[in-house]
Amino acid sequence: MIYIGNHLSASKGFLAMGKQCVKLGGNTFAFFTRNPRGGKAKDIDENDVEKFLAFKEENGIGPLVAHAPYTMNLCAAKEDIRRFSKEMLLDDMKRMEYVPGNYYNFHPGSHVGQGADAAIPVIAEALNEALSLAKNTTVLLETMAGKGSEVGRDFEELRRIIDLVEDSKNLGVCFDTCHTWDGGYDIVGDFDHVLKEFDEIIGLDRLKAVHLNDSMNPRESHKDRHQKLGQGEIGEEALKYVVNHPLLQGKPFILETPNEDDGYVKEIALIKEWNKGQ
Numbered sequence: 239m240i241y242i243g244n245h246l247s248a249s250k251g252f253l254a255m256g257k258q259c260v261k262l263g264g265n266t267f268a269f270f271t272r273n274p275r276g277g278k279a280k281d282i283d284e285n286d287v288e289k290f291l292a293f294k295e296e297n298g299i300g301p302l303v304a305h306a307p308y309t310m311n312l313c314a315a316k317e318d319i320r321r322f323s324k325e326m327l328l329d330d331m332k333r334m335e336y337v338p339g340n341y342y343n344f345h346p347g348s349h350v351g352q353g354a355d356a357a358i359p360v361i362a363e364a365l366n367e368a369l370s371l372a373k374n375t376t377v378l379l380e381t382m383a384g385k386g387s388e389v390g391r392d393f394e395e396l397r398r399i400i401d402l403v404e405d406s407k408n409l410g411v412c413f414d415t416c417h418t419w420d421g422g423y424d425i426v427g428d429f430d431h432v433l434k435e436f437d438e439i440i441g442l443d444r445l446k447a448v449h450l451n452d453s454m455n456p457r458e459s460h461k462d463r464h465q466k467l468g469q470g471e472i473g474e475e476a477l478k479y480v481v482n483h484p485l486l487q488g489k490p491f492i493l494e495t496p497n498e499d500d501g502y503v504k505e506i507a508l509i510k511e512w513n514k515g516q
């Protein structure tokens with residue numbers, strides 16, 4: 239069995255997200271720790287968190303996959319963006335400790351012309367600081383499509399970041415199917431081989447969560463445009479294979495497909511149907 243859910247709005251707090259998750263038929267969810275475009279985060283309401291943790295337990299909600307804001311770029315060329323990004327990351331780490339045992343996913347960053355070789359040590363250094371605060375949180379690097387100057391465009395780049403992190407026991411990877419496909423990995427033709435490569439380069443023990451998306455574009459397009467399940471270039475058959483892969487059972491799968499609530503209700507039900515008996 240897998241956990242399945244989508245991105246929910248954090249504006250009304252944790253308990254509201256928990257209820258919305260159940261209403262949509264899910265048993266995990268993602269949320270932005272603050273406005274996706276950045277800025278100050280809402281104060282944590284401890285009473286809300288306490289109620290949510292009980293609700294999560296009662297309803298069998300699996301590990302959450304929080305998402306850092308898109309504006310966070312730890313390896314930005316501009317010093318002020320770097321500083322601001324690191325402050326957000328460290329603040330998010332403290333906030334995640336209120337809901338222990340969950341995941342915090344982020345895009346490694348865009349090197350904007352500096353080159354990946356210059357960016358990777360900068361990302362790792364910020365992670366060293368963040369992970370010293372992450373006692374009960376696992377931080378996830380997302381596999382990227384390689385759009386523009388994105389770092390994390392292949393498994394090797396993620397490995398290089400991990401290698402520079404001093405204490406990486408709370409560091410994992412979130413496997414985004416659209417990004418990985420757009421990045422050039424053949425999810426359709428040979429997903430077993432993609433996982434084998436992941437295992438050889440990063441190690442499957444680091445694969446903690448999946449972003450389940452179809453893609454509007456062909457393999458290796460480096461575009462990053464998500465599509466509804468079964469309506470893109472990855473297609474239903476391959477996505478079904480991913481969902482039912484024995485090595486991925488027990489993990490949270492987050493939909494980032496272009497849908498409104500009714501669309502998510504349908505996709506969540508569809509995935510539960512695919513995953514029946516697993």
Ligand code: FE
Pocket residue numbers: 305345380
């Ligand atoms: Fe993402």
Ligand code: FE
Pocket residue numbers: 380414449494
């Ligand atoms: Fe994603």
Ligand code: ZN
Pocket residue numbers: 416417462463464
């Ligand atoms: Zn994406």
